[in-house]
Amino acid sequence: MKPVRIDADKTFPPRECPGCAMEVPANNNRCPICGYDFPNPSPRQKHMKFWGAVIMLVLFIFVMLRLF
Ligand SMILES: [Zn+2]
Numbered sequence: 431m432k433p434v435r436i437d438a439d440k441t442f443p444p445r446e447c448p449g450c451a452m453e454v455p456a457n458n459n460r461c462p463i464c465g466y467d468f469p470n471p472s473p474r475q476k477h478m479k480f481w482g483a484v485i486m487l488v489l490f491i492f493v494m495l496r497l498f
Pocket residue numbers: 447448449450451452461462463464465466
């Protein structure tokens with residue numbers, strides 16, 4: 431058992447390939463069995479999610495302020 435491997439598994443859990451249902455290590459962006467390309471979540475999408483949450487929070491606070 432290699433401790434480095436455990437750390438890697440913790441940080442990057444293996445994903446199930448939609449193409450062949452095999453477990454693919456998260457650091458592999460392409461399935462070694464069927465060659466399926468995993469869509470990589472881009473930082474831009476994360477950014478959009480963050481701003482979406484901020485806007486929702488601001489709207490929520492605004493509605494709460496109007497209620498009182
Ligand atoms: Zn596959």
